[in-house]
Amino acid sequence: MKMSKTIKAGCVFGLIGGIVAMIGLVLFFEAEESAVVTMAVYMLVAVLFFAIAGAFGKHSQWSWKVLMFMDFVTLGIVIGGAVAEYFDVWWAVVEAAIGVILVVISNTSGSRTWLSEPRTA
């Protein structure tokens, strides 16, 4: 199956989410021992978004159900971090919006097919 525009969009949004997370890590960086947990959660969000981007690639590491689960876990960590005041609110809003877009893209029939059939770029 060839990579459709929906799959490419999923990959792009995953990469954007990861880059925004890294920007957040730099912008809100605190060089204090007490801020280690906050910085670690920013990095965790970046890692998760990059992993989701990879799931839309040609050599995807996940099945469709795992992708959906990781989408929700990522969104949960972003929303949970915002509610628990680990993250800046506006940064969290942007990341949550990207997370919701990824959930919608992952839930399309194209994504289900992409993650179950042999793929070509």
Add this chain to the structure above:
Amino acid sequence: MNADAKKHPAAFGWFGVLAVAVFSIVWLACYSADASWVWGENSISDFGISDTDAASFFKYGCAIAGVLLATFGIGEIVNSKQTGYVFSGVMTVLTGICLLVVGFVTLDYNENLHDFFAILAAVFAAVTVISWAAQSWKCGREIPAGVSVILFCAVLACMFAYNLEKFEVIALVLALIWYGLYSASTIAYNMKE
């Protein structure tokens, strides 16, 4: 009149909706009755030992909400075929019973017993969420299961970030949202056209 419970699975979902509504209204009533309650400093259980009408509201509100929740859980046990849904029904019944006990065994009656049943109610509620989300996932209902995952992550994050009083309020609000989702899903997936 045929009152076979197995023929009305969607009807039992309304008990869950009522439980959420009753608890929400009671909580608001307690808050307006007791002006000394401060978010972040007082827990919900402090309404039970209030000198105002909030104490009665808390006691009977927890009892009514607990009974409604337990009835909803019984409906899930009787009407569900999948193991995960039956188990979440059992956990819902136990959560309802613990909530009923929490209402009557207030902090000044026996603090240790009150805390024990309050924590037990939270644990049973968490297990309900996990069980229901896992079974929903298995049944191909990824969106409701995913919302459960998001709410669970939010509660976990707040558990590490806040003190008990603040965490309890946030966790209860998210739990009310989740039980509303659970009840609505039960009604929606069992409605016969």
